[in-house]
Amino acid sequence: MKTVLLFLLYMFMAVAVIVLAIMLGNAGAWYFAWLVGTTMIVLIGAVGGVLLDTQDRNAAHRGRR
Structure with a gap:
């Protein structure tokens, strides 16, 4: 079950990343580098x-010795 x-x-994380990449477009690389x-x-x-x-x-x- 685990x-x-x-x-x-x-799978949910992968879908979220793909959706974010589509929404950000060309700016996605800049946000990735910033992160x-x-x-x-x-x-x-x-x-x-x-x-x-x-x-x-x-x-x-060392000072105690």
């Missing part, structure tokens, strides 16, 4: 924060 529900969910770029900037910022936190934690740990 497989059928996942299939239906993915991917924004996502990448957020992910890179999050990774930078995690790396900085890890470096601070390692520096504090």
Whole structure:
């Protein structure tokens, strides 16, 4: 049953994407690039924060020795 529900969910998502692509026309590529770029900037910022936190934690740990 779970497989059928996942299939239906993915089918609905595919239909929604196709409908959006038809509605947006030539501007669809611009919106796609904007969405991917924004996502990448957020992910890179999050990774930078995690790396900085890890470096601070390692520096504090070394200072205790």
